[in-house]
Amino acid sequence: MKKKILIWLLVTFFVVNVSVAQAQQSTKIPRIGYLANVSPSVNAARTEAFRQGLRELGYVEGKNIVIEWRSSEGKADRLPGLAAELVRLKVDVIVTAGGGSTRAAKKATVTIPIVMTYDNDPVGNGFVASLARPGGNITGLSTLSPEISGKQLELLKEIVPRLSRVAVFGTSTNPGNAQSLKEIELAAGAFKVQLQYLDVLDPKDIATAFRAASKGRADAVLVLTSGSINSQRTQVIDLAVKSRLPAIYFWSDFVEAGGLMSYATSITDLDRRAATYVDKILKGRTPADLPVEQPMKFEFVINLKAAKQIGLTIPPNVLVRADRVIR
Numbered sequence: 001m002k003k004k005i006l007i008w009l010l011v012t013f014f015v016v017n018v019s020v021a022q023a024q025q026s027t028k029i030p031r032i033g034y035l036a037n038v039s040p041s042v043n044a045a046r047t048e049a050f051r052q053g054l055r056e057l058g059y060v061e062g063k064n065i066v067i068e069w070r071s072s073e074g075k076a077d078r079l080p081g082l083a084a085e086l087v088r089l090k091v092d093v094i095v096t097a098g099g100g101s102t103r104a105a106k107k108a109t110v111t112i113p114i115v116m117t118y119d120n121d122p123v124g125n126g127f128v129a130s131l132a133r134p135g136g137n138i139t140g141l142s143t144l145s146p147e148i149s150g151k152q153l154e155l156l157k158e159i160v161p162r163l164s165r166v167a168v169f170g171t172s173t174n175p176g177n178a179q180s181l182k183e184i185e186l187a188a189g190a191f192k193v194q195l196q197y198l199d200v201l202d203p204k205d206i207a208t209a210f211r212a213a214s215k216g217r218a219d220a221v222l223v224l225t226s227g228s229i230n231s232q233r234t235q236v237i238d239l240a241v242k243s244r245l246p247a248i249y250f251w252s253d254f255v256e257a258g259g260l261m262s263y264a265t266s267i268t269d270l271d272r273r274a275a276t277y278v279d280k281i282l283k284g285r286t287p288a289d290l291p292v293e294q295p296m297k298f299e300f301v302i303n304l305k306a307a308k309q310i311g312l313t314i315p316p317n318v319l320v321r322a323d324r325v326i327r
Contacts (some may be wrong), residue, residue, distance in 0.1 A: 003209065009259065016201075020318075024179070025034070029064060029065060029066055030064075030065050030066070030070060030092045030093075030282050031065075031066045031067075031089065031090070031091045031092055032065060032066065032067045032068065032091060032092065032093050032094075032095060032278060033067075033068045033070065033086035033089065033091035033093070033094040033095065033103040033232075034047070034050070034067055034068065034069050034070065034094075034095045035070050035071075035079065035082055035083055035086060035094060035096050035097065035104065035105055036069075036070070036071045036072070036073060036096075036097035036098065036101055037072050037074060037076055037097065037098055037100050037227035037230075037231070038073070038080060038097075038199075038227060038230050038231040039071050039073050039074070039231060040069060040071055040072055041270070042230065042233065042253070043097065044072070045233055045253060045256075045268050046117070046155065046267055046268055046271045047069070047120070047271070048268075049268035049271040049272040050117070050271040050272065050274060050275055052272055052275075053271065053272035053273065053275025053276065054275045054279075055070070055181065055280045056272075056275070057275060057276065059278075059279070060277075061159045068086060068089055068091060068269070069211065070082040070083075070085065070086060072227075073231065073308040074203060074227055074228060074230075074232065075251075076100050076173070076227055076228070079100055079101055079103075079104035080104045080107060080108065082104070083101075083104040083105045083107070083108035083109075083155055084108050086105075086108070086112075087108045087109045087112060090139060091112065092112075092113075092281075092282060093113045093114070093278050093281050094109070094112055094113070094114045094115070094191065095114075095115045095117060095274055095278065095281065096114060096115070096116050096117065096140075097117050097118075097271075098117070098118065098119075098176060098225070098227060099119050099120065099125060099176050100164065100175060100227055102119060102125075102127055102138065103125070103127075104114050105271050106138060107129060109137070110136070110137055111137060112137065113119065113137055113138075113139075113281045113286070113287045114137055114138040114139075114140075114287065115138075115139060115140045115274050115278055115281070116138065116140030116141060116142075116274075116292075117138070117140060117141060117267075117270050117271050117274045117278040118140075118141050118142065118143045118265070118267065118270045119140070119141075119142055119143065119144075119149060119176060120136075120142070120143055120144060120176025120177075120179050120180055120225075120277065121142070121144055121176050122134075122140075122144070122292055123177045124144050124176075124179055124235060124315060125134055125176060126153065128292055130184070131291060131292040132197075132291050132292075133288070133289075133291070134287055134288055134289075134291070134292060135285050135288050135289065136287065136288060137144055137288070137310045138255075138287055139277060139287035139288075139290040139291070139292055140274060140277055140292060140293075141273060141274060141292065141293050141294070141295075142292050142293070142294050142295075143176075143264075143265045143267060143270070143275075143294075144179075144293065144294060144295075145295050145298075146297075147263070148183075148263065149180060149183040149184040149185035149186075149187050149275050150183070150186070150190070151263050152184075152187075152248050152263050153166065153184065153187045153188060153191050153193060153222070154187075154191065154221055154224065155248060155261065155263055155300070155318065156220045156246065156248055157174065157191055157193070158315060158317075158318050159246060159261075159312065159314055159315065159318060160220050160246055162219065163193060163219045163220060164192075164193060164194060164219060164221050165193065165194045165195075165196060165217060165218050165219050166188070166193055166194070166195055166196070166218060166219065166220050166221070166246075167195075167196045167212070167213035167216065167218035167220070167221045167222070168181065168184060168195050168196065168198065168223075168224065169198050169200050169221060169222070169223045169224060169226070169229060169236075170195045170197065170198075170199065170200065170223075170224035170226055171199065171200050171201055171224075171226035171227070171228055171229070172199050172201070173201060173230070174225070174226050174227065176225075177224060177226070180224050180225075181197065181224070196212070196213065196216045196218055198212055198213065200228050200229055201228065202228055203228050203229075203232045203235070204210070204241065206228075206232055206235055206236060207230065207235075207239060207283075210239040210240070210243050210245075213243065213245060214243050214245070218245060219238060219245075219246075220245060220246045220247065220248070221245050221246070221247040221248075222247070222248055223247060223248070223249045223250060223254070224250055225250040226253065230251070230253075231260075233254055233257045234257065234258075236254070236259070237254065237257060237258045237259045237306075240259065240260070240299070240310075241258075241306070241309050241310060244310045244311070245310070246260055246261075246307075246310065246312055247259060247260050247261075248260065248261050248262060248263065249261070249262040249264070251264055251267050252264065252267075252299050252301045252324075253267075254264070255301040255302070255303045255306070255326065256301075256303075256326070258303065258305070258306055258308060259303060259306055260302070260303055260306040260310075260312075261300070261301060261302045261306075261322075262301050263298070263299070263300045263301075264298065264299060264301070265298055265299075266295075266296070266297040266298065266299050269295075269296065269297040269316075270295070273293065273296075275306055277290060299323045299324070300321060300322050300323050300324075301322060301324045301325075301326070302314060302318070302319065302322045302324070302325050302326065303325075303326040304325060304326065304327050305326065305327070307318070308310030
């Protein structure tokens, strides 16, 4: 009898412990790493869009999902260290908010899935083998859309009829910058516009770039996406006003902060869609089998207050085409 009782106790102990272990495993809260090159305050609209996408799929930060937010505050050289930190934390997925962040994450791990919220040219930058079959541990969304640059120059031409010279602000070390510049050069040839490329490698180069644009008699400025520039929106906008230069930006964030206009992929839409990749990966899918998706939503935004500041009148035929007009 004692032997039977002992066996019963051992079996009960084993069953209880297995059940507890299984319960703990089933209630494990996923941990996501979000790596960006700009500060959370600058990135607020994007991070909220990502949270919204997660909420739509049933994930609530702090309840059934944990997000480790990491930002290099515009200092690209900090990204590798932050990526390595997320790897040490053993996050389940790393979400990257730009090409520089993706490159840092790629160097830090070949096993943890990486979801790009956007990249200008994922194949050209070596992040994926192809858009249809990524083939590695990286997938996500691309902003690859050649018509954007041509449309931006066309809009500048419409609001500045005598447009002949455009200063292009970009960062040569930024992944995708070369591809964007190539697209702009093709469009400039069609519109008979000369380009003055000004390399902004660091936030301190922004003021120098505006001085060079004024000295070069630029009629307008076209701003490419860049961590160094994106992290200094207020300075860029203020200098554009001071220089009385019409400027078109790659993201609507600049226009909402006081810039003149933007024509671009809706970046918040991409961040919201990135959540679907996270969900699929957490449910067992692998990045190698999840095709990279391209832009679905574009926005043309105009700020009339900014136009008034530089004495510019936006033609009615341009205003009616805007998705949003800030008055």
